[in-house]
Amino acid sequence: AGTKCVTSVLVLLLFCNPGNCEIQESKPAASTVVPGVKPYHNEANEPQAFPDPEQGSLPVFTMDYPRIQVPFEFTLWVLLASFAKIGFHIYHKITIWIPESCLLIAIGLIVGAIMHSVKEEPPAVLSSNVFFLYMLPPIVLDNGYFMPTRPFFENIGTVLWYAVVGTLWNSIGIGISLFTICQFEVFGLQDINLQENLMFASIISAVDPVAALNVFEDIGVNEQMYIVIFGEGLFNDAVTVVLYSMFTFMADMPTVESSDVFLGVARFFVVGVGGVLFGLLFGFVAAFTTRFTHNVRQIEPLFVFMYSYLAYLVAELFAISSILIIVCAITMKYYVEENVSQRSCTTIRHVVKVLATISETLIFFFLGVITITTEHEWNWAYILFTLLFAFIWRGLGILVLTQIINPFRTIHFNFKDQFGLAYGGLRGAICFALAFTLPDNINRKNLFVTASIAIIIFTVFIQGISIRPIVEYINIRRTNKDMNTINVEIHTRVMEHLICGVEDLCGQWSHYYWKDKFKKFNDRVLRRILLRDNRAQSSIVSLYKKLELQNAIDLLDTPMGDLSAAPSIISLHDEKKEASRPKKKFLAKDVRKMHDILSKNMYKIRQKTLAYTNKYNLPDESQNREILIRRHASIRRSLRPGSCRELPSQNIPRSQKYFSLQPGGDLESAFVLRRRSHGGSSDVDRLSARLQMSGVSPRSSSRSLIPLKRLNTIEETRSTQNQPATSPSPVVDVVDEMDLGAFGGSSLRGRKGPVPAPRRHSSNRVKDDEEEDGRVPPRGWTPEEDDNRGNPLLRFPSQRSGGPGGS
C-alpha cells in the first residue's frame, strides 16, 4: 500500500510539474479566454461588467494552478517524504539495519532520477535562504528542547572540548593534507589554493550524527558516549560557521595575515558568547511572558515557538551561530514548563517533534533529489583523498583529544568508546547546505559540491549501515537499562537512597558546588521573576501532580506497552474501559484502586526512564518528593490498619508538615496558616475545604480524590488559594468522622483550635506550662518540631495516649 501511494503521489507530482510549464504558456491565452471574469476579482471598484458578448460562454470549469502552485507542491513533497517514512516502517527489519536517513536519501535519489529524466528542475529547497531560515530552525529547537540537561551539564567540559577543539583539529588537518595533495600535478588540482582547501575542510568536518544517535539509542550505549556525540554534533556548528565565514572571506584575499587569524579567534568568541547571551535573553523573555498567560491558555505554545524563532532570526541577523539558540530552548523549557498548563506543555512537545521530523525528512529527501540534478565535477583523486583524510583525521582527533581529557573525567573513555565516537562521526545536511551556498566566485565550486555530496553519502550509507553491527560486535559498554533481576533493582534502589541521604546530610558539597550556587541564584532571583506562582522549591504537590498527570497520560497512551506487572495490566485495562465510558460516577473504592495501580506502576516506570541519570548520579529531587508521598502513604497505612484510609490523612501529615520546611525557615508562614485555622470546629470544615481547594485542579485527569487529599495537607503551608473550591462530599464526611474519632474528639474539646497535632503536643506540655499556648509562636513550635521530627512512628502513639490524658 505504501508503494502504491508513493507512486501515485509521484505521478501526481510529475503531472503538476510539466503541467506548470503549460499553464504558464497558456496563461496569456487563458486570459483572453476569460476576460470577463477579471472584473469580478481584480478590481473591486470597477463596476461589474457583464461578460462581453463576443467572448463566448462562461467557463464552467477553471483551473488556476499558478495561484496555488508553491504551497501545493510543498505539501506534495512533504507528503511524499512522509509516505516514504510510512513505507519504511512497514517492514520493521529495514529500519533496524538501515538508518532512516539512508532510506530517505535513497528515495530522494530515485525521485531525482525520475525528475532528471523528465528534465525537470527540483524546487529550490536547499537554497541558502530556505535551508537556513526555514528548515534548520525546527531541528535546532528540537535538539535544544529535548536535550537531557543533567548529563549534558555534567559533561559540558568534555562536549565543548570535542566540539570546538575537535572541529578545529579536523578542519585544519584535512585542509592542510588536501592542500599537499593538490600540489601533485598529476591530479590536476593545482589551482585550489590553501584558503579554499581550508574552507572546504571546514565544511566537511561538521559532524551531524543523526543516524549514529539513532543507532546508539536503539542499542543503548552508555550515556556518556551518547551525550558527547549529541553535544558535539550540536556545538561544532558554531565553530564551523566561524571557520567557514573566515575562510570564505580569506579565500578572496591573496594573502593571509596573522592579524586575520587573530581576528578569527576573536570572532569565534563573539559568536560563541553572543549566541549564548542571545539564547539566554530570549529564553528569559519567553519565560517571563508565559508568566502572564494563564488567561490565554490556547496561545501559550505560540510564545515558545515565536520567541525561539525570533531568537534564531536575530542570531542570523548578526551572523552569530544560530545553533546556540539551543541555549534559548533549554532556558525556556525549564521555566515555561512550570508556567503553562499541562495541555500546552504536551502541545509544545508534540509540535516541536513534528516540525523537526518534517525538516529532517525533507532535508535528507532533497539531498537525494539534488544529488542527481546538480552539475557535478568528478575528480577521483580529490574525492577519494577527502574521504580518506576525513576518516583518518577524525580518528586521530578523537584519540588525541580523549587522551588529553580523560584524566579530567571521572568516567574514562576506553578504546572501544573512542572507536564508537570516531566511527559515529557522520556528516549530514549542514555540510551539504554550506557547500551549496559557497560563493560562485570560487572556480571549483562544483568540485566541492560533488565532494561534499560524496562524503555525505559515503558516511551516511556505509558508516550508518555498518555502525550497528560493529557496535554490537565490539561490545561497547551499554547502559544498564535492562537490569531485569528484581534483586539487582532492590539493592540498587537501596544504595541510591543511601547515597542520596548521605549527600543530603553533607549538604551536597564538593561536586555540586556550582550547581548549588546556581540553584540558590535560581531560587532567589530567577524563579521569583519568571514564574507565575513561585511556590518554594520544596513544594511537593505541584511537582507530584504534574508528574502524576504526565505519567497517567503516558500510561493511557500505551495501553499494553510498558506495564510489567501482569495482574495490573488486566485491572488497568478494565479501568480504562471504565474510564472511556462517559459521565460515569466513580465509586470511591474504584478511584482508590485506580490510583493505587497507577501510582505503583508509575513509580516503576519513572525508575526506568531515569536510566541516564541513575548510574553515576544522584536521583534528582523529583524522586525524593515521590518518596515523601510514599512514606506518608506507608505511615498512614501502618498506623491505621483498620479504619478508613482517608482518616489519617488529615492528621498525620499535618504533624509531619514540617518535613517540607527547610530547617528553621518559614515557620512563621506555617504558623500563620495554623493560627488562621484556630477557633471552633467549623474551622475544620473551612480548613479542609481550603485544603481541597488548593489541591483540586480542574484539569486533573485521573479524577481521583484520594491523592489530592493526601497531598493537600503538605501544601497547606504554602498554597495559593486561586483554584475553584470544590469540596466533594466524601471529604466532608471524612472530616466529620475525624471530629468524632478518638483523635479529633479529645483534642478538639476545650482547645483553641481544631488542629490536632500541635494541640496534642501542647497538651503534652500543658502539664508543665500552661502559658505555652500564648507564647511567642516560633519558640513555642521549635521543640514541637523536634518531637515531630522524631521517629513519627513512635511519636504518634505517645501523642495519642497523651491526648486523652491531657484533656
Added chain:
Amino acid sequence: MGSRASTLLREEEIEEIKKETGFSHSQITRLYSRFTSLDKGENGTLSREDFQRIPELAINPLGDRIINAFFPEGEDQVNFRGFMRTLAHFRPIEDNEKNKNSSASEPLNSRTNKLLFAFRLYDLDRDDKISRDELLQVLEKVDVEQKMSIRFLH
C-alpha cells in the same frame, strides 16, 4: 559562620582527621561547617534529633538507618570525629595497590569497609547476619512493588 567554624577546629585535629579518613583540608573544613550548622544545641555533638531535622533525610526511606549508622553501639551523641569517620566510607575508592600491604588497617573507604557499611544497613539488630525479616523490612521500605517482592521471596 564559616570563620567561626574554622577557629573551633584546630589544625592538629584537621591533620589527624585527614590521616584517619583521607579527606582533604578543604573538605574537612566544609564538613565541619556543615556539622556546626546541624548542631543546634551547639555542644559539639550531634544527636539523633539533629539528624532528623534534615528534611530530605526524613523523607528518605532509609533515613533512620543512615542515622543509626552514625551512632555506634549504645551511644546517642556523635562528635565530629565520629561524624567524619562514618562519612569517610563514602569517599571514592583509591587504587593504592602499592601501599596495600604496608598499611596496617585498610583505609575507611576501601571496598571491604564499604561493603561492611552496607551490610550493617541491612542488619538492624547487629548480629552480623541478615535475617529474612530484615530483608523484608528493607524491601518494604524502598517500596518495591509488593506483589513482585513477595513473589521473589517465596
